[in-house]
Amino acid sequence: MPDNAIVVTQELVLDEQLRYSLVEVCDYCRIGRDDIMEMIEEGIAEPEGSSWEDWRFSARALKRLQLALRLQRDLRVNAAGAALALDLLEELEQLRRHAQDTRHLS
Amino acid sequence: MQFKDYYQIMGISRDASQEEIKRTYRKLARKYHPDVSKEADAEERFKEINEAYEVLQNKERRAAYDRLASGRRAGESFQPPPDWHFEFHGDIPEEAAHGVFSDFFETLFGDAMRERAGQHRSVWNRPMPGQDRRLRLQIDLELAYRGGTQTVTLSTPEIDGQGRIAHKDRTLNIKIPCGVREGQHICLPRLGSPGLHGGPAGDLYLEIRFKPHPWFHAEGRDVYLDLPVTPWEAALGTVVTVKTPGDARLELRIPPGSQTGRKLRLKGKGLPGDPPGDLYAKLRVVAPPADNERARSLYQQLAQAIPFNPRASMEI
Numbered sequence: 001m002p003d004n005a006i007v008v009t010q011e012l013v014l015d016e017q018l019r020y021s022l023v024e025v026c027d028y029c030r031i032g033r034d035d036i037m038e039m040i041e042e043g044i045a046e047p048e049g050s051s052w053e054d055w056r057f058s059a060r061a062l063k064r065l066q067l068a069l070r071l072q073r074d075l076r077v078n079a080a081g082a083a084l085a086l087d088l089l090e091e092l093e094q095l096r097r098h099a100q101d102t103r104h105l106s
Numbered sequence: 107m108q109f110k111d112y113y114q115i116m117g118i119s120r121d122a123s124q125e126e127i128k129r130t131y132r133k134l135a136r137k138y139h140p141d142v143s144k145e146a147d148a149e150e151r152f153k154e155i156n157e158a159y160e161v162l163q164n165k166e167r168r169a170a171y172d173r174l175a176s177g178r179r180a181g182e183s184f185q186p187p188p189d190w191h192f193e194f195h196g197d198i199p200e201e202a203a204h205g206v207f208s209d210f211f212e213t214l215f216g217d218a219m220r221e222r223a224g225q226h227r228s229v230w231n232r233p234m235p236g237q238d239r240r241l242r243l244q245i246d247l248e249l250a251y252r253g254g255t256q257t258v259t260l261s262t263p264e265i266d267g268q269g270r271i272a273h274k275d276r277t278l279n280i281k282i283p284c285g286v287r288e289g290q291h292i293c294l295p296r297l298g299s300p301g302l303h304g305g306p307a308g309d310l311y312l313e314i315r316f317k318p319h320p321w322f323h324a325e326g327r328d329v330y331l332d333l334p335v336t337p338w339e340a341a342l343g344t345v346v347t348v349k350t351p352g353d354a355r356l357e358l359r360i361p362p363g364s365q366t367g368r369k370l371r372l373k374g375k376g377l378p379g380d381p382p383g384d385l386y387a388k389l390r391v392v393a394p395p396a397d398n399e400r401a402r403s404l405y406q407q408l409a410q411a412i413p414f415n416p417r418a419s420m421e422i
Contacts, residue, residue, distance in 0.1 A: 013283055014291040030235070063291065067141050074139055074152075076132075089142065096144075100323065 014063070019048070019056040029065055036065065042083040044068045110210045111180035112158035112171065120172070124163070131159040140240065149241065157207040160199045167192075167215065174214070186213055194218040206237065206263070206299060212271045220269050233305035239298040243312040245282060247322055247329070250314075250377055251352035253284030258312075265300050280312065285378040288324055290314050322351055327383025329376045333358075334392045340364040350375050350385055358387055366391045 026033055037052070039045060045061035057065075068082040077085065113120050116130050137143060138151040145151065161167045170192050178184070198219050201207055245256050258280055261273045280292065291311050298308025316324055321332045331348060339346070343362035349355055356372060368389045376383025396402045 012293045012295070013286065014293060030238075059291070070141055071139070075136055075142075085142070097325070 014059040018059055020059075020062055022047075022052055022055050022057075025057050025062055025065065028062060029069055031069065035069075038079050039065055039068055039082075042079045044079065044083045044086060107184050107210055107213065109175075109178045109180060109182050109184035110154075110158075110208065111175065111178075112161050113175075114180050115154050115158040116162070120175075122162075124165075127159070127162050131155065131163070153206060154208075156201060157211050160202065160207070161211070161215075164196065166195060171214070184210070190214070192218045194222040198222065201237075209271075209273055216270060232303060234302040235305045236299035236301040236308035238308040238311060240311045240313065242315050243280070243292070244315045244317045245286075247316045247319055247324060247351045248353070249282055250286045250316065250324075251284070251350070253286075254282055256280050256282050262297075263299060265302070282314075285327075285382070286314050287326060287377060288314055288316055319351075324377065324383075327377045327379055327381075329383060329385050331385060331387045332390060333387040334390050335360060335364070337391055337393055340366075340389060340391045348372075348387060352378075360389065364389055364391075 020028070022033060022036065025036060029036065033052075036045075040047065045057060045065050047055035047057045047061060049055040064086055068079065068086060071077055071082045071085055072079065113122070116127070116134065118126060118130050122130070134155045135152070138145060138148045138155060140149045140152055143152075161171050174187070174190070192215060194215065199207075202211060202215065202219060241258075241260065243256065243258065249256065256279075258278045259275050260278065262276045263271050263273055265271050278294070278297070280294070282292075286292075291313055294310040294312065296307040297310035300307050323330050329351065333346075333348065335344075335346070339360060341362065341364075343360055343364070345357050345359050347355055348358050350372075354375070356375065358370060358372065360370065366389060370387045370389070372385040372387065374382045375385035394401065396405050
């Protein structure tokens with residue numbers, strides 16, 4: 001085997017069926033609870049559960065939080081701006097899929 | 107090593123003002139941000155732009171670079187002059203320390219950054235976790251049906267005992283689970299950027315995308331098949347054989363009176379899983395060309411035998 005080859009065995013698919021606690025989400029995002037709370041207030045993620053102690057986040061929520069963080073860090077937008085960008089990006093993705101689908105038929 | 111023209115990378119002239127550099131950077135960052143951009147090489151471009159900006163936005167770095175750059179062109183072979191010395195003041199860019207930037211940047215500014223870090227025992231000397239990396243991984247839809255291994259080569263920064271950074275190509279054999287869907291992330295712990303001063307490495311996230319396929323496309327667990335049929339197959343109904351991306355052959359009954367756009371469901375034949383997705387055959391009626399006398403005469407007979415106005419609803 002060449003010396004630059006790594007065989008990866010330790011991998012994890014972030015599946016929609018998995019749920020993450022607030023502590024796990026903080027760990028994955030490498031930020032504190034307050035920053036997560038702020039993004040939840042902006043509607044970036046909607047955890048299941050009534051109080052933060054038993055919040056459960058979906059893989060989609062985790063992805064949105066991570067993406068929002070990158071937008072805030074790299075493009076200097078605030079949480080509200082990131083929330084808007086996320087919603088527009090999702091819409092754009094749907095439109096692109098639709099366009100691709102229509103091209104398929106023509 | 108190749109010389110990098112940071113002005114060319116940002117598309118600005120060498121006498122651009124600091125204001126112009128900043129404005130151009132913001133614009134390019136929005137355009138090529140890997141999460142926002144639809145450009146295929148967005149990740150590479152975004153890194154290049156950040157590196158160029160990191161040098162040009164700082165007056166000392168820019169002046170030192172300008173002295174070096176005069177008379178050189180992008181892509182030409184480059185070795186730093188023997189008297190090259192750069193002293194670092196001000197903040198150390200985080201990306202640079204984590205080896206996100208190129209070996210060219212590292213050669214010019216790496217030693218100076220480490221010197222500065224040595225003088226100021228600060229945040230900089232504490233263990234710092236590496237950054238997460240994200241990449242899009244294009245796989246064949248067929249691979250998602252059966253699961254297997256996908257080989258990926260990626261350039262990874264490595265930090266040696268002296269703290270110097272160099273990029274090496276690494277080959278990863280990534281296990282693709284059966285039934286993986288587009289947009290799902292595979293997390294490979296500790297394969298992101300290396301940590302500093304004993305900090306843990308970041309994680310590598312691979313976002314699954316399917317390579318465009320001439321007749322299949324997936325939406326979530328469901329897979330769509332663009333299925334061409336003849337006008338008589340659509341009108342009279344028939345049974346055709348279709349092949350799933352998993353290479354299973356299936357008999358599909360096309361009901362009489364079908365039209366283009368009709369979706370026929372093959373339950374459970376989409377992407378495997380619990381529950382599995384469905385496979386939808388979307389009919390597309392294709393008429394044979396009238397490219398010989400016999401075909402033209404048959405079309406004429408059809409036109410006379412079946413008067414039909416497909417534009418009736420337009421009242422034309």
